[in-house]
Amino acid sequence: MLINITFIVFPLFIYPLLIGIGIFHLPFSIPFKWFLGLIMIGFYINLSFILGINQNLTYEILDFIFILCFSVILLKLALFKFKINIKFNPSKVVYIIFIFCLLLYSLFNIIVNPIFGWDAVTIWYAKTKSIYFWNSIYNLPFVNYPNLGPTLWSYILHYSINQEVFGRLLFPAIYLFFFYEVFICFEKNINPYLLCLLSIFFINFFYNIYVANGYQDMLIFSFSGISCLLFLKTIESRNVGFGNRTFKLQCNYITNLFILALIGSIKNEGIILSLIFNLMFCIIIIHNRIFSFKFIFFTFILYLIILLMWPLSLKVYGFNISNIQGNAFKFDSFYLLLDNLDRIPIISKYFYNYFSNQIYIILISLFLTISMIFTNKNKWKVNLIFWAIFFLHSFFIFIVFYVTREDLLWHMDTAFSRLMCQHESLFVILIFYSLSNFKAKITKLKV
Amino acid sequence: MFNKIKIYFLLNYFNPQKLLKSSFLIINLILLLFLNLNYVRDKIISIKSDIYLIKLKSLEEIKKEKYKELGYDYFEKIASLIPEKGMYPTTRYKDYTKNVHLLSNQIYSQESSKLIIGFNLSESDLSESFIAYAKEEKLEKRDFSLWSFKTINDIDQITKIKIILNKNIQYKDKYCNGKIWKNREMSTHIYEFDFDIPSLKQEISIYLPNNNNNKFSFGRGSVDFIIQINCISSLSINSIEIYGLKVNLSNFRIIHNYNMNFLAIDKEFYKSILRDNNNEWKGFLYNLKNVN
Numbered sequence: 001m002l003i004n005i006t007f008i009v010f011p012l013f014i015y016p017l018l019i020g021i022g023i024f025h026l027p028f029s030i031p032f033k034w035f036l037g038l039i040m041i042g043f044y045i046n047l048s049f050i051l052g053i054n055q056n057l058t059y060e061i062l063d064f065i066f067i068l069c070f071s072v073i074l075l076k077l078a079l080f081k082f083k084i085n086i087k088f089n090p091s092k093v094v095y096i097i098f099i100f101c102l103l104l105y106s107l108f109n110i111i112v113n114p115i116f117g118w119d120a121v122t123i124w125y126a127k128t129k130s131i132y133f134w135n136s137i138y139n140l141p142f143v144n145y146p147n148l149g150p151t152l153w154s155y156i157l158h159y160s161i162n163q164e165v166f167g168r169l170l171f172p173a174i175y176l177f178f179f180y181e182v183f184i185c186f187e188k189n190i191n192p193y194l195l196c197l198l199s200i201f202f203i204n205f206f207y208n209i210y211v212a213n214g215y216q217d218m219l220i221f222s223f224s225g226i227s228c229l230l231f232l233k234t235i236e237s238r239n240v241g242f243g244n245r246t247f248k249l250q251c252n253y254i255t256n257l258f259i260l261a262l263i264g265s266i267k268n269e270g271i272i273l274s275l276i277f278n279l280m281f282c283i284i285i286i287h288n289r290i291f292s293f294k295f296i297f298f299t300f301i302l303y304l305i306i307l308l309m310w311p312l313s314l315k316v317y318g319f320n321i322s323n324i325q326g327n328a329f330k331f332d333s334f335y336l337l338l339d340n341l342d343r344i345p346i347i348s349k350y351f352y353n354y355f356s357n358q359i360y361i362i363l364i365s366l367f368l369t370i371s372m373i374f375t376n377k378n379k380w381k382v383n384l385i386f387w388a389i390f391f392l393h394s395f396f397i398f399i400v401f402y403v404t405r406e407d408l409l410w411h412m413d414t415a416f417s418r419l420m421c422q423h424e425s426l427f428v429i430l431i432f433y434s435l436s437n438f439k440a441k442i443t444k445l446k447v
Numbered sequence: 448m449f450n451k452i453k454i455y456f457l458l459n460y461f462n463p464q465k466l467l468k469s470s471f472l473i474i475n476l477i478l479l480l481f482l483n484l485n486y487v488r489d490k491i492i493s494i495k496s497d498i499y500l501i502k503l504k505s506l507e508e509i510k511k512e513k514y515k516e517l518g519y520d521y522f523e524k525i526a527s528l529i530p531e532k533g534m535y536p537t538t539r540y541k542d543y544t545k546n547v548h549l550l551s552n553q554i555y556s557q558e559s560s561k562l563i564i565g566f567n568l569s570e571s572d573l574s575e576s577f578i579a580y581a582k583e584e585k586l587e588k589r590d591f592s593l594w595s596f597k598t599i600n601d602i603d604q605i606t607k608i609k610i611i612l613n614k615n616i617q618y619k620d621k622y623c624n625g626k627i628w629k630n631r632e633m634s635t636h637i638y639e640f641d642f643d644i645p646s647l648k649q650e651i652s653i654y655l656p657n658n659n660n661n662k663f664s665f666g667r668g669s670v671d672f673i674i675q676i677n678c679i680s681s682l683s684i685n686s687i688e689i690y691g692l693k694v695n696l697s698n699f700r701i702i703h704n705y706n707m708n709f710l711a712i713d714k715e716f717y718k719s720i721l722r723d724n725n726n727e728w729k730g731f732l733y734n735l736k737n738v739n
Contacts (some may be wrong), residue, residue, distance in 0.1 A: 105494055129549060
């Protein structure tokens with residue numbers, strides 16, 4: 001068993017890292033390159049599956065890319081001298097050890113708890129198995145649901161052994177990567193001990209059953225969080241004068257759009273979440289005149305193509321996409337808007353309970369936003385954008401339950417908390433962003 | 448002593464400059480660990496027991512133990528004996544299907560309706576029983592009445608609809624017609640029935656024909672079925688009860704029992720195996736003796 005566990009290290013950590021470092025010469029940290037490599041692999045296999053390319057050919061090309069990347073890295077090491085500038089401080093060491101321990105804990109927990117939840121087994125693992133055996137798109141279970149999570153899951157099974165538990169480590173790994181990135185992003189502006197303390201608190205606070213049980217919602221949580229971090233990097237690095245700035249800004253922005261577009265390949269409702277995020281980000285980017293309108297328009301078209309990749313391919317294959325979420329939603333569900341007024345109190349009750357449970361996080365975020373408005377006249381707009389995303393997505397969730405054709409109570413009991421947790425990473429970033437600006441303000445005042 | 452500690456924390460927590468001091472934060476970090484000692488201890492115990500289990504058992508053994516209630520072990524034993532590759536028996540539970548075939552490492556792509564594995568089913572699940580009450584839908588126009596019911600669990604057949612009329616109302620001979628619709632869209636109906644209301648009767652039982660389709664309600668969650676009742680003149684219905692068969696084994700023969708689980712085979716298929724001297728399937732029937 002313990003030998004089998006070591007097999008996951010290659011597909012989950014080493015191969016994506018090879019791709020991330022070997023192919024992309026982008027100004028990102030090594031862990032971020034790992035993440036980029038991983039999602040590129042997922043995107044590639046997903047695309048190959050959609051296009052109906054043979055499985056052997058797909059994985060042979062991937063093997064070739066791995067070897068190529070490995071050679072490129074060796075060549076780089078031989079030809080150039082690399083300076084590895086990793087600065088460790090005690091808080092960072094504690095934090096990394098904590099993340100590593102939690103990853104191990106997740107691994108053991110996953111192994112002794114084989115997959116169980118209805119959606120996890122019937123939808124996501126069934127899709128994973130189907131992609132693992134490379135069935136035709138016509139034989140894909142729940143074909144209207146997108147495939148990025150199951151594709152990555154099946155990729156890990158392909159390179160380790162066909163035991164679902166090994167692929168599931170992917171989800172906590174991405175969740176923990178998001179929190180690692182949070183630490184890296186804010187370590188210069190927030191006291192590292194405070195950052196470590198709060199990050200550990202947040203990791204535990206948001207770590208729930210959906211992180212590792214095969215559901216896809218926490219994957220959206222992590223993706224949207226990472227996207228927010230890239231957005232902050234884009235708008236923050238605009239003011240920093242370093243060489244080749246435009247290239248770095250464009251890299252951040254395009255990578256951000258790519259990650260946002262992939263949210264639509266995780267779950268159908270991710271398309272709406274992604275559009276909300278992008279719309280809000282675009283407002284700030286256009287307002288701050290970071291990029292030319294032409295550049296924004298061109299990248300937005302590319303973003304839309306990747307975002308709608310799955311529904312468009314379903315259309316091409318002749319599937320009916322009007323009932324994209326099965327029985328629960330159809331486009332004509334919206335005709336029922338006036339018939340369902342009696343649902344408002346029921347849905348409101350669930351929202352009330354949600355706000356009651358998250359009251360501390362929401363109040364702290366609100367307090368920090370108000371503080372920002374009074375102390376930092378330029379940057380509070382970003383906080384406002386985060387709140388706008390939160391309210392718009394909450395409103396979308398409200399509409400989802402308002403028009404659902406399933407039994408309302410049953411549907412809310414089974415899906416409400418999962419849907420709401422998709423955007424909760426916003427609060428983590430909002431709190432840290434406000435704290436970082438608060439600290440910067442104090443420093444500025446002292447000077 | 449405690450007062451000093453209190454004062455220390457009060458002074459620090461309300462002093463923004465000290466709040467961001469490293470030494471104070473380290474103390475907080477240690478305090479956080481100390482306060483969550485039970486939590487940390489629980490996590491360590493959990494990891495220890497997990498590692499112990501991983502050392503002791505293989506993945507397959509862990510799966511068998513975890514999926515005991517789903518009948519994973521029994522399913523694997525039966526499915527592995529089936530001569531046609533990728534075929535697996537239909538599985539039936541007390542509530543709803545658990546897709547146990549997906550949990551296996553083997554690829555099972557073809558569900559066979561000729562074999563049924565029942566897990567923890569009782570006698571009442573195999574005979575006609577009460578399924579649900581229907582709830583009247585409020586309608587503005589009263590040309591017909593609509594009633595909705597949900598099954599939640601998987602049901603093979605609806606066998607009977609019992610209509611209970613309001614008391615103290617005398618109905619002379621009346622002719623009515625009813626339909627059961629698949630969902631609220633009311634675009635496809637599953638059953639259509641006619642019935643007369645004899646005078647002085649408050650209860651009408653309508654027996655629905657066996658339509659040989661054993662999947663009346665499968666994996667529906669809580670989507671409503673709709674009953675539409677049209678009568679020549681208005682009818683005052685008090686309630687409607689739905690009766691049905693959770694698992695319909697009328698065309699099946701149970702050929703293997705193990706604990707509370709059983710394997711049933713389609714009678715015609717069973718006869719054809721014996722008649723056509725199908726050696727592969729005969730081997731399957733023979734090997735069932737070794738399943739325990």
